[in-house]
Amino acid sequence: MAFIEIERLERSIGAHNILKGIDVSLDKGGFLVLLGPSGCGKSTLLNAIAGLQPPTAGDIRIDGDSVVGLHPSKRDIAMVFQSYALYPNMTVGQNIGFPLEMAGIPKAQREADIATVARTLQIGHLLDRRPAQLSGGQRQRVAMARALVRKPRLFLFDEPLSNLDAKLRVEVRAEIKRLHQQTGATIIYVTHDQIEAMTLATQIVVMKEGEIQQTGTPAEIYNRPANMFVADFMGSPPMNMLPGQVAEDGAHLIPEAAPDTPLPLPAPLAPGRKVVLGIRPENIGDDPTGAVPLRLDLPVEIVEPTGSDVFLWLRLGSALLTARLPGNAQPPVGAPYPVAFDMTRAVVFDADSRQRIA
Amino acid sequence: MSAREMAIATAAGPSRLNRVVIYGLLLIFAAMYLLPLFVMLTTSFKSLDEIRGGDILALPADPTIQPWLRAWGSACIGVTCDGIKGYFWNSIKMVVPAVLISTALGALNGYVLTKWRFRGHKLVFGLMLFACFIPFQSVLIPMARVLGQLGLSNTTAGLVLVHVVYGIGFTTLFFRNYYEAFPTELIHSAQMDGAGFFTIFRRILLPSSAPIIVVCVIYQFTNIWNDFLFGVSFASGESAPMTVALNNLVASSTGVKEYNVDMAAAVIAALPTLIVYVVAGRYFMRGLMAGAVKG
Ligand SMILES: Nc1ncnc2c1ncn2[C@@H]1O[C@H](COP(=O)(O)OP(=O)(O)O)[C@@H](O)[C@H]1O
Ligand SMILES: [Mg+2]
Numbered sequence: 001m002a003f004i005e006i007e008r009l010e011r012s013i014g015a016h017n018i019l020k021g022i023d024v025s026l027d028k029g030g031f032l033v034l035l036g037p038s039g040c041g042k043s044t045l046l047n048a049i050a051g052l053q054p055p056t057a058g059d060i061r062i063d064g065d066s067v068v069g070l071h072p073s074k075r076d077i078a079m080v081f082q083s084y085a086l087y088p089n090m091t092v093g094q095n096i097g098f099p100l101e102m103a104g105i106p107k108a109q110r111e112a113d114i115a116t117v118a119r120t121l122q123i124g125h126l127l128d129r130r131p132a133q134l135s136g137g138q139r140q141r142v143a144m145a146r147a148l149v150r151k152p153r154l155f156l157f158d159e160p161l162s163n164l165d166a167k168l169r170v171e172v173r174a175e176i177k178r179l180h181q182q183t184g185a186t187i188i189y190v191t192h193d194q195i196e197a198m199t200l201a202t203q204i205v206v207m208k209e210g211e212i213q214q215t216g217t218p219a220e221i222y223n224r225p226a227n228m229f230v231a232d233f234m235g236s237p238p239m240n241m242l243p244g245q246v247a248e249d250g251a252h253l254i255p256e257a258a259p260d261t262p263l264p265l266p267a268p269l270a271p272g273r274k275v276v277l278g279i280r281p282e283n284i285g286d287d288p289t290g291a292v293p294l295r296l297d298l299p300v301e302i303v304e305p306t307g308s309d310v311f312l313w314l315r316l317g318s319a320l321l322t323a324r325l326p327g328n329a330q331p332p333v334g335a336p337y338p339v340a341f342d343m344t345r346a347v348v349f350d351a352d353s354r355q356r357i358a
Numbered sequence: 359m360s361a362r363e364m365a366i367a368t369a370a371g372p373s374r375l376n377r378v379v380i381y382g383l384l385l386i387f388a389a390m391y392l393l394p395l396f397v398m399l400t401t402s403f404k405s406l407d408e409i410r411g412g413d414i415l416a417l418p419a420d421p422t423i424q425p426w427l428r429a430w431g432s433a434c435i436g437v438t439c440d441g442i443k444g445y446f447w448n449s450i451k452m453v454v455p456a457v458l459i460s461t462a463l464g465a466l467n468g469y470v471l472t473k474w475r476f477r478g479h480k481l482v483f484g485l486m487l488f489a490c491f492i493p494f495q496s497v498l499i500p501m502a503r504v505l506g507q508l509g510l511s512n513t514t515a516g517l518v519l520v521h522v523v524y525g526i527g528f529t530t531l532f533f534r535n536y537y538e539a540f541p542t543e544l545i546h547s548a549q550m551d552g553a554g555f556f557t558i559f560r561r562i563l564l565p566s567s568a569p570i571i572v573v574c575v576i577y578q579f580t581n582i583w584n585d586f587l588f589g590v591s592f593a594s595g596e597s598a599p600m601t602v603a604l605n606n607l608v609a610s611s612t613g614v615k616e617y618n619v620d621m622a623a624a625v626i627a628a629l630p631t632l633i634v635y636v637v638a639g640r641y642f643m644r645g646l647m648a649g650a651v652k653g
């Protein structure tokens with residue numbers, strides 16, 4: 001039995017089904033990231049767990065007991081909101097102490113707890129300020145401190161980094177990861193940013209339009225996406241997709257974009273089947289060891305240096321493929337460039353169902 | 359005149375002329391508005407002899423506070439000659455509870471209508487809005503019946519009730535629009551932190567409500583203090599509010615017409631609303647703006 005168990009959870013408003021039967025389970029100490037595009041129901045799911053928006057059907061159990069119908073404050077859950085939701089009229093210290101005050105903890109104990117958590121998050125010098133006098137990153141820390149101070153059995157984060165600038169986002173992301181490792185807390189974290197999901201999660205749940213697309217570890221989600229939506233959503237630049245037909249021998253793909261260039265499939269399939277081959281940019285590129293059997297000379301259309309990597313846009317018939325080279329590569333634009341295709345890392349989807357079949 | 363000089367002259371000329379015209383008009387309008395106040399104030403410090411003999415716009419030659427003392431303590435209203443002081447206190451006793459209660463209820467209504475929505479909240483708010491547009495006159499007779507049945511006819515408590523009922527529509531509108539813009543995440547956060555309905559209201563919402571409270575208090579205070587119709591309909595005689603007493607004082611046809619006393623009484627009647635404006639007026643505009651932009 002897992003620590004958190006969500007079963008066939010549904011929520012509808014009027015005729016609009018926002019969550020269509022969600023099943024999630026998470027072990028104690030796990031870091032679960034709910035990932036999906038804006039409007040797919042992530043916040044709704046999180047609010048249902050928190051008890052802020054009741055589900056229409058299904059069950060949520062924590063440590064074996066159903067919490068459906070329990071008041072938010074009785075669930076022993078803390079939440080960090082996207083806007084941080086700091087109480088504007090209270091000082092930082094009062095903000096952090098508020099949940100303790102509501103729990104009736106005596107003042108002396110409260111102040112000791114506030115001091116401890118403030119030290120962990122390095123905000124001790126801010127305790128007398130008001131939220132309006134803090135920077136975005138400081139507000140974020142205060143919001144986390146207010147959640148941490150209660151030592152709840154479950155933490156919920158709703159897009160906590162989306163209001164920070166890029167540099168700060170990376171810093172706070174590392175901070176959250178450090179806190180998780182230090183405290184062993186159980187966390188459910190919502191984001192639409194696949195990098196955040198990859199870096200933080202022990203388990204990712206990819207959602208789309210109120211339905212789970214795939215549940216798995218970051219590596220599983222990235223390397224073995226369950227369908228074309230997940231494959232496309234994870235990774236930047238996204239996975240190359242080549243629609244086509246399985247050749248007579250069942251071992252090659254005839255790409256629609258370039259019927260003269262059959263590509264070997266990672267696994268045998270029924271001849272004639274309409275499929276989509278997916279291969280990530282990092283599986284197309286230089287091959288210094290010479291171990292990869294498939295090599296093609298493809299004309300370079302665009303070169304995008306990012307510093308750490310160079311992305312190439314290569315022409316294959318009527319399609320453009322993205323390849324990744326090391327940051328020091330200097331491929332000439334316009335000329336053909338020899339690239340190796342690591343087809344063992346490629347995946348194949350059914351063209352109709354869009355599910356992965358190999 | 360060179361072409362260049364002419365160009366400068368035509369460029370500067372109309373703009374200076376415009377400014378003279380604009381400020382001139384503004385001054386004229388300001389004078390028009392201030393003149394009655396000026397006449398009231400100067401007249402209230404003149405003796406009756408000076409009023410009869412003198413120029414209405416002249417400053418008092420021999421200023422006296424006698425009319426003010428008479429208006430406050432010994433002018434005759436109806437059959438009693440105790441001045442307006444009793445009625446002034448009637449008004450205070452009416453306006454303070456009425457403003458406090460209607461503002462408090464408006465704040466609670468606004469809180470519930472935005473943060474604790476229930477089935478039909480739109481209908482309830484719609485009906486409250488509708489109440490703002492019901493003309494006073496049309497509720498007089500039903501209201502008189504209700505007050506009679508409650509045993510509150512001709513009492514200050516009855517007037518308080520009437521003003522609270524009539525004011526709730528407006529105060530609810532003010533607070534609802536203000537709280538609509540208040541982040542719901544703060545309410546959710548407080549709920550998760552273990553705060554209940556009233557704790558959230560008192561600790562989270564109210565401390566951020568100063569601007570709208572000021573708007574509400576000024577609006578309600580001015581309306582209730584200046585109300586004549588409800589006062590004259592539901593509280594005559596001893597429990598009449600200031601406005602009704604002032605009317606009775608000025609309209610009494612017996613004896614000599616004491617313009618200076620009338621004017622002093624009128625200024626006294628207007629004083630509380632003026633004070634409220636001066637003390638809280640700064641926040642009034644700010645609150646109105648905040649509501650307008652966010653709501
Ligand atoms: N109160 C509501 N009434 C109607 N639709 C809502 C309401 N709240 C959310 N939705 C809809 O539910 C869907 C999911 O919303 P949300 O959970 O906030 O998405 P996410 O957090 O993934 O961006 C959206 O399409 C949104 O329009
Ligand atoms: Mg959201």
